[in-house]
Amino acid sequence: MKSFVTNLEAAIDGTVLPHDVIQTTHEDRPLWVRYDLDAVGRAIDPDRIAGRPPSLWRYRELLPLPDRAQPVTFGEGMTPLLQTPRLGKRIGLGNLWVKDESQLPTGSFKSRGLAMAVTMANHFGIRRMAIPTAGNAGGALAAYGARAGMEVFVFMPRDTPVINQMECVAAGSKVFLVDGLITDCGAIVKRGIEPMGWFDCSTLKEPYRLEGKKTMGLELAEQSGWQLPDVILYPTGGGTGLIGMWKAFQELRTLGWLRRDTMPRMIAVQSDGCAPIPRAFEAGDRFAKPWENARTCASGLRVPAAVGDFMILDAIRESGGVAVAVPEELIAGAMVRAIAEEGISLCPEAAACVLASERLLRDGRIKPNERVVLFNTGAATKYVETVPLNLPVIDDPTAVDYATLAL
Numbered sequence: 240m241k242s243f244v245t246n247l248e249a250a251i252d253g254t255v256l257p258h259d260v261i262q263t264t265h266e267d268r269p270l271w272v273r274y275d276l277d278a279v280g281r282a283i284d285p286d287r288i289a290g291r292p293p294s295l296w297r298y299r300e301l302l303p304l305p306d307r308a309q310p311v312t313f314g315e316g317m318t319p320l321l322q323t324p325r326l327g328k329r330i331g332l333g334n335l336w337v338k339d340e341s342q343l344p345t346g347s348f349k350s351r352g353l354a355m356a357v358t359m360a361n362h363f364g365i366r367r368m369a370i371p372t373a374g375n376a377g378g379a380l381a382a383y384g385a386r387a388g389m390e391v392f393v394f395m396p397r398d399t400p401v402i403n404q405m406e407c408v409a410a411g412s413k414v415f416l417v418d419g420l421i422t423d424c425g426a427i428v429k430r431g432i433e434p435m436g437w438f439d440c441s442t443l444k445e446p447y448r449l450e451g452k453k454t455m456g457l458e459l460a461e462q463s464g465w466q467l468p469d470v471i472l473y474p475t476g477g478g479t480g481l482i483g484m485w486k487a488f489q490e491l492r493t494l495g496w497l498r499r500d501t502m503p504r505m506i507a508v509q510s511d512g513c514a515p516i517p518r519a520f521e522a523g524d525r526f527a528k529p530w531e532n533a534r535t536c537a538s539g540l541r542v543p544a545a546v547g548d549f550m551i552l553d554a555i556r557e558s559g560g561v562a563v564a565v566p567e568e569l570i571a572g573a574m575v576r577a578i579a580e581e582g583i584s585l586c587p588e589a590a591a592c593v594l595a596s597e598r599l600l601r602d603g604r605i606k607p608n609e610r611v612v613l614f615n616t617g618a619a620t621k622y623v624e625t626v627p628l629n630l631p632v633i634d635d636p637t638a639v640d641y642a643t644l645a646l
């Protein structure tokens with residue numbers, strides 16, 4: 240199949256760069272992948288896509304794979320868009336949906352980005368990768384790297400959820416716990432590029448993870464009959480997903496595939512324990528200052544500084560959305576409650592979005608009957624630390640007092 244990529248483009252100043260060699264950043268800022276959308280529109284249409292297998296690779300004409308390149312894949316299925324009436328009713332939203340990314344390989348939507356990044360790195364002959372991670376990106380790179388037979392180095396804060404540590408170790412990566420945050424891990428990876436000869440797979444430091452994350456937006460559009468929702472709530476760390484979806488929507492609009500021209504308001508959600516994006520949004524800044532002493536149980540949101548900060552803030556503002564910080568101490572409880580209501584394996588990051596939806600509804604920034612889509616970016620089971628268990632123990636299995644069980 241033919242590739243429609245025309246070039247890469249620096250997000251900070253529009254500099255055009257060639258795409259037939261491996262690229263990283265420009266002025267230490269991210270790159271966009273650009274396509275010949277006229278040609279894409281002549282080659283493919285929604286009806287043809289509808290007949291393809293249900294995976295993110297069905298959007299191949301809008302993805303960076305070069306001609307004849309084979310994807311590195313675990314068969315990433317399309318994730319379900321689930322209506323959540325019980326949760327919606329309690330919050331006061333009549334049309335609430337969850338895009339459930341927990342069902343992807345490695346239990347988070349990081350597989351979308353890393354499937355693309357590893358596929359492209361593999362195409363360019365890269366054999367040694369390194370990544371700083373808040374947790375799930377490391378797990379995904381470990382798995383996709385193993386799948387491609389690459390060597391993978393993972394650097395994570397020492398209090399990263401234990402499942403993330405385990406999945407990297409199990410996939411054969413070299414894993415290091417760092418007494419610091421993801422930004423400190425990022426600095427270790429950056430300084431190691433030369434002495435270690437590895438490729439830096441950090442968020443937005445190569446152009447292709449973004450294209451993988453973009454498929455969330457393509458899928459959401461297709462599953463919604465090419466009519467985008469009114470509001471998207473997105474738990475924002477490095478921001479790849481939010482930026483990627485916004486890019487997807489622009490591309491779909493240019494292609495003329497959208498049945499309704501209104502774009503969703505993009506809501507970036509963070510915890511008040513680490514909220515650089517809401518702070519910059521409220522201050523009217525285009526760049527976010529690093530957050531001091533970042534802490535949150537929603538580990539994917541523990542990103543004190545993002546290289547794509549201006550891309551996140553631009554997307555929120557262009558869309559008419561907002562950035563919100565929710566109280567850290569409410570996240571774990573909101574997670575357990577929402578899972579009990581709908582059974583969906585909601586991660587703490589998504590629970591932060593539930594809290595944000597309640598607040599925005601109260602403030603009149605979301606209307607009760609608007610169509611709202613909340614992203615569940617990972618599986619609850621990856622966060623064993625967040626739920627205190629303290630379960631009752633039956634010491635004598637032959638002498639159960641049934642009268643007390645339902646209390």
Ligand SMILES: *Cc1c(COP(=O)(O)O)cnc(C)c1O
Nearest residue numbers: 375476477478479480539616617
């Ligand atoms: C990485 C991650 C996020 C943040 O995603 P970005 O696209 O980098 O902002 C949110 N939730 C989970 C579960 C994550 O792993």
